[in-house]
Amino acid sequence: MAFAAAFRRILSGSSTPSPILQSQFASVRHNSTLTTPKLFVSGLSRSTTDENLFNAFASFGKLREAKVIVDRASGRSKGFGFVTYETVEEAEKAREGMNAKFLDGWVIFVDPARPREPLPRQPPKQDTQPNEAGFTTNKTIGWCG
DNA sequence: GTTGAGCGTT
Numbered sequence: 001m002a003f004a005a006a007f008r009r010i011l012s013g014s015s016t017p018s019p020i021l022q023s024q025f026a027s028v029r030h031n032s033t034l035t036t037p038k039l040f041v042s043g044l045s046r047s048t049t050d051e052n053l054f055n056a057f058a059s060f061g062k063l064r065e066a067k068v069i070v071d072r073a074s075g076r077s078k079g080f081g082f083v084t085y086e087t088v089e090e091a092e093k094a095r096e097g098m099n100a101k102f103l104d105g106w107v108i109f110v111d112p113a114r115p116r117e118p119l120p121r122q123p124p125k126q127d128t129q130p131n132e133a134g135f136t137t138n139k140t141i142g143w144c145g
Numbered sequence: 146g147t148t149g150a151g152c153g154t155t
Contacts, residue, residue: 069153080151087153106149113153 037064037091039112042080044068045104048076056103057083061090082113 041053054066068081085091091112101112 001146042151043149046148068152069151078151078153079149080153082153111152116153117155 017027034088034092034095034112035086036112036115037085038115039083039085039095040080040111041083041098041108042111043106043108044077044079044081045106046077046079048081048104048106050081052104053081053083055093056108057085060085060094060097062086070139083110125126 006028039057041057041090044053050066050068050088053068054063057063057066062085064086065082065084067083068075069078083094085089085094095112097108098108100107102108
């Protein structure tokens, strides 16, 4: 029975509203806007396909992509998928509207997806630290004879 | 045939 596991997942509390644990992606802020129109939907049924995901999230905005990740080896669903909207507001509405909701008999969890493709216009600001200091090779060794 | 944390195949 999928309902038992679903309720178990509800009571497990995947979205724990801890004010201390403020992650960049694991935060469920009711008043904040998402930074990406891409949503990560987990808790899907193993029978849920892209069409089910699309039909479940199509009511919140225009979907660019609704994909359920299926295992290439077995060809079945991995139990999670991704939903991409046109705008982040739609994604936010979808997240607030579909988080911890039922889909195909299972409770799904909607969260902002992690950036899989690094934007070519937005390079990760990684400051290159010049490690030149502290490694001055002392060639004052004149005793090597 | 089946059992539940997670971030995908372009």
